[in-house]
Amino acid sequence: MTATGTFGLSSEARNLHWLLTNLVEEVPGVHAVAVVSSDGLLLLSSDPGQHAEATTVNETRRDGPRGSSADLATIVSGIGSLALGAAKLMDGGGVKQTMVAMDDGSVFVMSISDGSLLGVHATADCDMSVVAYHMALFVGRAGHMLTPELRDELRTSMEAAR
Numbered sequence: 568m569t570a571t572g573t574f575g576l577s578s579e580a581r582n583l584h585w586l587l588t589n590l591v592e593e594v595p596g597v598h599a600v601a602v603v604s605s606d607g608l609l610l611l612s613s614d615p616g617q618h619a620e621a622t623t624v625n626e627t628r629r630d631g632p633r634g635s636s637a638d639l640a641t642i643v644s645g646i647g648s649l650a651l652g653a654a655k656l657m658d659g660g661g662v663k664q665t666m667v668a669m670d671d672g673s674v675f676v677m678s679i680s681d682g683s684l685l686g687v688h689a690t691a692d693c694d695m696s697v698v699a700y701h702m703a704l705f706v707g708r709a710g711h712m713l714t715p716e717l718r719d720e721l722r723t724s725m726e727a728a729r
Contacts, residue, residue, distance in 0.1 A: 579712050580720050586705055587611055594701045596693030598672070599639050602709075602721075605682025607644035610721040612636035643686030646676045664699065677702045680710040683718070 576584070583602070591597050591613045602611040613636070650665040665676045668691070675687040675698055685706055689698055 576724060577717070577720060579714075579717050580724065583611055583709055583712060583717075583721070586708055587613060590687075590701055590705050594689075594693075594698055596690040597687055597698065598690065599636065599688045601636055601639045601643055601686045602679065603640045603643045603647070603684045603686060604718055604722065605684075607640070607648075608722055609637055609640035609725055610683070610718060611725070612639065639686060639688055642674060642688075643676050643684050646674065646686075647678075647684045650676070664702070666695065666699075668695075673698075675699065675702060677706055679706050680713050683713055685709075 587600055587602070591600055600613045601609060604610050646665055646667065647662070650662045654660060654662045662678060664678075667674045670691060672691050673689045673693060673695065675689065675695075677685045677699075679685050685702055687698060687702060
């Protein structure tokens with residue numbers, strides 16, 4: 568985890584850390600995960616280098632986007648904003664999930680609650696249905712827990728970890 572640990576956090580915050588860690592460790596091909604608030608601030612993230620897998624394209628390439636969880640949060644926030652704008656222009660309703668497939672990776676963005684987003688950076692050859700399923704499980708378990716108080720606690724813990 569990017570945060571220095573879960574010591575001193577509420578049980579809800581510790582549960583979210585556990586759910587995030589479980590997502591990264593249980594789903595093959597996942598490089599990094601970030602939970603972003605509706606205003607684009609990083610609330611919770613995995614460590615992109617911690618669960619690295621070798622890549623046949625370039626063995627020295629870093630697994631996270633340009634190296635920091637803040638970069639992943641920025642990407643997730645931008646994709647979420649763009650998808651929401653497109654849905655409004657097209658009268659499409661709410662955005663549930665967005666996926667960007669690239670030559671060397673994939674980025675998935677899923678709405679959690681009240682504008683918060685879950686973002687996942689994965690390998691290009693990941694099983695997209697498995698990633699989406701586990702993201703939906705995370706959202707289902709975490710969505711009701713992301714109260715304004717918990718978002719403030721997570722934001723504060725992320726700032727303290729810098």
